[in-house]
Amino acid sequence: MQNQVQTYAFPLKQKLEEGKFTVCSVGAGYVGSLTSIILAAQQPNLKVIVCDVNQDLINSWSDQRYPFYEPELDRQFDIAVNQNKNIKFTTKITDAIQESDAIFICVNTPPKKDLISGLGKESDMKYFDLACQTIASMGDPKKHRILIEKSTFQIQLNILGTVPVGTHKRIHGILSQKLSNPDDCYTIVSMPEFLAEGVAIQNLLFPDRIVVGTPTDKNGMETFEVIKGIYSNFQTKFIHVKTASSELGKLFANAMLAQRISSINSMSQLCETTGASVQDLSKIVGSDKRIGQYFLNASPAFGGSCFEKDLQSLVYILESLGQTDQAMYWSQVLHMNQFQKRRLLDMIISEFPNPSETVLTIFGFAFKKNTSDTRMTPIAYFVNGLIEKGFFVRIHDPQANERGFYLEMEMQGFDIAERFNFQFCGSDYNKAVANSNAIIIGTEWDEYITTNYRNIRDQMNQSRALFFDLRSIVDEEPLKYLGFEKVFKLGN
Numbered sequence: 410m411q412n413q414v415q416t417y418a419f420p421l422k423q424k425l426e427e428g429k430f431t432v433c434s435v436g437a438g439y440v441g442s443l444t445s446i447i448l449a450a451q452q453p454n455l456k457v458i459v460c461d462v463n464q465d466l467i468n469s470w471s472d473q474r475y476p477f478y479e480p481e482l483d484r485q486f487d488i489a490v491n492q493n494k495n496i497k498f499t500t501k502i503t504d505a506i507q508e509s510d511a512i513f514i515c516v517n518t519p520p521k522k523d524l525i526s527g528l529g530k531e532s533d534m535k536y537f538d539l540a541c542q543t544i545a546s547m548g549d550p551k552k553h554r555i556l557i558e559k560s561t562f563q564i565q566l567n568i569l570g571t572v573p574v575g576t577h578k579r580i581h582g583i584l585s586q587k588l589s590n591p592d593d594c595y596t597i598v599s600m601p602e603f604l605a606e607g608v609a610i611q612n613l614l615f616p617d618r619i620v621v622g623t624p625t626d627k628n629g630m631e632t633f634e635v636i637k638g639i640y641s642n643f644q645t646k647f648i649h650v651k652t653a654s655s656e657l658g659k660l661f662a663n664a665m666l667a668q669r670i671s672s673i674n675s676m677s678q679l680c681e682t683t684g685a686s687v688q689d690l691s692k693i694v695g696s697d698k699r700i701g702q703y704f705l706n707a708s709p710a711f712g713g714s715c716f717e718k719d720l721q722s723l724v725y726i727l728e729s730l731g732q733t734d735q736a737m738y739w740s741q742v743l744h745m746n747q748f749q750k751r752r753l754l755d756m757i758i759s760e761f762p763n764p765s766e767t768v769l770t771i772f773g774f775a776f777k778k779n780t781s782d783t784r785m786t787p788i789a790y791f792v793n794g795l796i797e798k799g800f801f802v803r804i805h806d807p808q809a810n811e812r813g814f815y816l817e818m819e820m821q822g823f824d825i826a827e828r829f830n831f832q833f834c835g836s837d838y839n840k841a842v843a844n845s846n847a848i849i850i851g852t853e854w855d856e857y858i859t860t861n862y863r864n865i866r867d868q869m870n871q872s873r874a875l876f877f878d879l880r881s882i883v884d885e886e887p888l889k890y891l892g893f894e895k896v897f898k899l900g901n
């Protein structure tokens with residue numbers, strides 16, 4: 410038991426001051442690896458361990474081969490691995506936990522495959538629960554540790570099916586199954602990760618804020634001081650709140666960002682029919698300081714591993730607490746996201762009376778530019794819809810790979826295994842555009858703005874070629890001049 414004078418956090422604070430503090434990330438994916446690499450690069454006084462069950466992934470990090478694309482990663486990786494030499498990658502998870510004073514839980518919490526569409530979608534908790542069970546098995550009242558949740562998931566109902574249970578309560582429940590007094594072994598802290606892939610390194614180096622949710626007792630207060638110490642070299646503001654606020658704050662932040670995308674998307678068709686331009690609208694409202702310029706680009710929909718999941722969670726919590734009007738409000742953001750995809754897909758399909766004689770090329774499969782991540786990419790919906798209609802579909806992307814393509818199609822419930830009317834072309838333009846009847850820009854990669862469209866048009870179908878810019882990034886006039894019969898620019 411914690412005595413009156415000394416909190417669990419007190420010895421951890423001392424270890425930190427003495428430069429003997431070790432942090433470990435359970436999970437070496439986007440969040441676990443990137444947060445750890447930045448921490449190791451910026452805090453040479455820390456020892457950082459990144460562990461994962463995936464041997465290939467750990468080999469990749471250990472051999473200094475990046476398992477995914479993220480701009481500016483190499484410089485920070487070099488500082489951590491070759492300069493500070495304070496980071497290691499391992500599959501020995503229990504050893505890593507044993508050595509650590511603070512543990513970040515960064516494992517995947519994907520949506521369940523069979524419940525992929527519609528509201529009430531659940532997260533697959535098997536990875537998370539297993540990680541927590543391993544952590545529980547290492548619980549030791551003589552070596553108190555801080556347990557930091559980074560993973561987020563569809564909030565589950567409690568055992569009676571009545572109250573939505575936040576992440577910290579789920580962790581506590583799992584620890585309690587193995588440990589008679591989990592609070593002696595672990596202080597559970599919520600530190601939501603706000604990084605955006607594609608700009609993750611900048612986000613992690615210069616976060617707008619670091620949110621820390623702890624228990625409200627004295628130990629919680631001192632644990633917050635330890636966390637501040639772990640991040641002592643970061644120039645940012647810390648927001649210290651109750652654990653529940655931290656968890657809900659993360660959901661709300663993502664819901665607000667998604668809402669901005671749905672808001673601008675809701676104006677795109679109106680712009681198309683009235684002669685306005687959606688980019689002009691973005692400029693007009695975005696230059697108002699009260700609104701701000703970010704997340705105001707019209708698109709085929711938002712994607713990525715977090716927005717939809719977090720919105721689903723928010724709607725689910727509200728519904729299960731009987732707050733139905735509020736649930737309806739946020740579910741409209743999801744509705745608009747689906748609507749935009751359907752509207753644009755129908756519009757493309759309507760241009761081609763003979764799908765079986767038509768080749769369509771999609772530029773971009775990653776859910777946004779500057780990342781190879783394809784999770785919940787809206788483009789999967791277009792690929793599937795066009796394949797189902799009988800078009801021959803070719804997919805180009807500068808970074809996304811074929812394995813990721815197949816995995817994501819399956820993950821989103823699109824069964825293309827028995828289909829032969831598509832080809833994933835990777836970064837090969839020649840293969841992707843040969844004899845094609847249309848280019849469809851799905852992801853806003855910069856190279857799709859600057860690529861040589863004269864060359865591309867020459868390789869496309871000579872009698873009929875159309876252009877659908879679903880990200881509004883390319884000028885229409887030069888494309889028309891090159892002989893594209895129709896150039897559709899979203900929101901124009």
Ligand SMILES: NC(=O)c1ccc[n+]([C@@H]2O[C@H](COP(=O)([O-])OP(=O)(O)OC[C@H]3O[C@@H](n4cnc5c(N)ncnc54)[C@H](O)[C@@H]3O)[C@@H](O)[C@H]2O)c1
Nearest residue numbers: 436438439440461462463515516517518536540560561602
């Ligand atoms: N990617 C983002 O932008 C982002 C941002 C904020 C929060 N999140 C949340 O953070 C969590 C992690 O996301 P991610 O994008 O890094 O996922 P990811 O799939 O890239 O990585 C998760 C890793 O955890 C590993 N893992 C699974 N079970 C394990 C176990 N028992 N022990 C050790 N390793 C295990 C997997 O092998 C995988 O490599 C998710 O809950 C996600 O919702 C993600």
